[in-house]
Amino acid sequence: MAQLRLVLVTPEKTLLDEPVDALQFPLFDGQIGILPARAPMVGRLGFGPLIIRTGSAEKRYYIDGGFSQIKDNVVSILTNDATPLTELDAPALQKELDELSGKIVSSELDLDAQAARQARLRKMISLARGSKA
Numbered sequence: 001m002a003q004l005r006l007v008l009v010t011p012e013k014t015l016l017d018e019p020v021d022a023l024q025f026p027l028f029d030g031q032i033g034i035l036p037a038r039a040p041m042v043g044r045l046g047f048g049p050l051i052i053r054t055g056s057a058e059k060r061y062y063i064d065g066g067f068s069q070i071k072d073n074v075v076s077i078l079t080n081d082a083t084p085l086t087e088l089d090a091p092a093l094q095k096e097l098d099e100l101s102g103k104i105v106s107s108e109l110d111l112d113a114q115a116a117r118q119a120r121l122r123k124m125i126s127l128a129r130g131s132k133a
Contacts, residue, residue, distance in 0.1 A: 004020050004038075005073060006020045007076045007077070008077045008082055009076070009077065010079060010080065011080065015082050023050070023053070023075055025049070025063060025068065026045060029046070037073065040070055040072075041069070043067065045065050045067060047120050050062075061082045062082070062083045062123070064080045064082075065080045085130075088124050093128060096121060100118055100121070
């Protein structure tokens, strides 16, 4: 079976550059699954799980925004953050969410930023708890 090549890049470094069998990740408007021979595309990333399958092995990361490009069986994911789910600390994330929820904001812009961060924290907590099971 043909394979994909995944290139996962953050502003700090290239995290992965390896062959994979299949991928699933969040776009801005929903999840997408990628198999070899996928038509070319460019997409805006959302936040949530990146699931990488190679044979029977599976790696999972939390990714947070950015862009993806698929061309000639090469999937490039450029994201602000990519953290292995096993490194997410649910209690610490819950504490941050609780502290953020208690803050009073003074403008609509601050309120929008606070709501966006709360949504991301809730997703990370959900993923962290799911990865420990």
